[in-house]
Amino acid sequence: MDRHLRRPSISEATVARLPVYLRVLTGFAEGGIATVSSEQLAQAAGVGPAKLRKDLSHLGSYGTRGVGYDVEYLIYQISRVLGLTQHYSVVIVGVGNLGHALAGYAGFGTRGFRVAALVDADSARVGETIAGIEVRHSDELETIVKEHEVSIGVIATPASAAQDVCDRLVGCGVTSVLNFAPVVLNVPDSVDVRKVDLSIELQILAFHEQRKALSEAAS
Amino acid sequence: MDRHLRRPSISEATVARLPVYLRVLTGFAEGGIATVSSEQLAQAAGVGPAKLRKDLSHLGSYGTRGVGYDVEYLIYQISRVLGLTQHYSVVIVGVGNLGHALAGYAGFGTRGFRVAALVDADSARVGETIAGIEVRHSDELETIVKEHEVSIGVIATPASAAQDVCDRLVGCGVTSVLNFAPVVLNVPDSVDVRKVDLSIELQILAFHEQRKALSEAAS
DNA sequence: ACCGCTTTGTGCACGAGTTCACAATCGGTC
C-alpha cells in the first residue's frame, strides 16, 4: 500500500522544476498533443533532456521507451507528487498594491489553491471585496485560519510588520509561508518559508549587467 | 590596475546571497552599529557563519580578525561588487495589478534603479501617472529603451504577450530581463533572464505540505 | 613586549546536483 511512498524523497532542485514541467504539459494538452518525448518537453521547459528524464525518473517510471510520455498521464502523476490533488486554503495578509495583485492572480484559483480571505490592519479597507474575496481585519487572522483550515500564509505587508504577522500565522498552525516582504523571517524548523524578493532579483541582474559591461570593456 | 577584476568570478549562489547581506547591513548601519561579527551577520541573514565568511572572502579580505567587519565599508564593497555604484534604467511592461504594485515598490527608487517608464498595450491607460511615472504606449517601447539607455526590462504582462515583449526588448538591446509572466522565455545566451513565478512557489509549498502531512500520518 | 582572547580566512572532505553515455526496452514493419 505504501508502494509510492518509500521513494527516497525527491530532491529540492527537482521539486522546483516539476511545476514548470506541469505548466508546459498543460499547454501541450490544450493543444491536443497526446505524447511528448523528453527532447520536446525539455526544450519547452528550458532544461536539458537528461536532466528532465532524471527528474521524472525520481517519481516513477512513467514513460514508454521508443515513444515518450503520455501527456495526460504525466500531468496526473506530477500533480499527485506535488500534492495538487488535494486542496489548500491560503490567506493573504496585506492589501496594498501587491496584495491586490496577488488576489487577482489567476494562479490561485486553479490547481487547488483557494484564497480564504484577504487580511489587513487598516480598518478602512475592511469590508471591501477584491476579486470576489472579502477583506477582513487582521485581528480576525487566528479565527480565519482555524475556520478555513488555512495551511499556507502569504505575507504581502510592509517589512516592518512581516515578522509579527509571520509569528501569528505560525502561532495558529500555519506551516508554510510565502514571504514578499524584504526581510529574513525567523521561524521554527518545522515551518517552510519561501521568499520572493524583487530588489534581490534586480541586484542579481545588476551584477550580471556589470560583468557583461566589464568583459566588453576588456576586449 | 585590474587588481580587483581577475577574481575567479564569484559563484552564482554567492551572488544571490549578497543582496541579503547588503540589506541586513544597511539595517545595522541605520541602527548605528559600526562593526559586526560573521556570527551576528550570519544570524541576521539566516545563513551559517562559515558560509557567510566564505561568501565574503570571494570578494576580498575586508574584515579584521578578532573584531569583525566594518559595517559601512562592507556595505560599500558589496555594493561595488554587485554593480550598484552605477545606475540602471528599468522599463516595466504591463500595467495590470502587478505592474502597479511594481511601480510603487520602494526598492526601485533606492540603490541605483530608476524606472524610465511604464508601458502598456492598452491605449486607455496611456497618459496616466503612477507613482510619479508616466504610462506610455507599448509602440514606443523601442524609443524609450534607446532614449533612456534601458538595460533591464521587467515583464508584467499576461503570459500570452510575454515572449513577444521579450523579443522586442532583446531586439533593441536590453540584456537583462525580469519575468513575472508564467512562461519560459526564449532568449539568446547573451541575455540574462530571471523569473518570479507565484504559482510555482505555491506548488513547491504544496509539495512540502503534503510531505509533512504524510510523515505525520505514518507516526 | 608579550600573552591570551577573539574572530577571520581557508584547506579539505563531503554531499548534492548535473551531464554523459549507453544498455534496456518498446512499437512498428516485413
Add this chain to the structure above:
DNA sequence: GACCGATTGTGAACTCGTGCACAAAGCGGT
C-alpha cells in the same frame, strides 16, 4: 516472430556548493 529505429531510465564521472575545523592574525591588557 524476429529485426530496427527511437527513446527512456540510469550508472558513473564530474562539477558545484556546503560545513567543519583550525591555523593565521589582530586587539587589549599587563
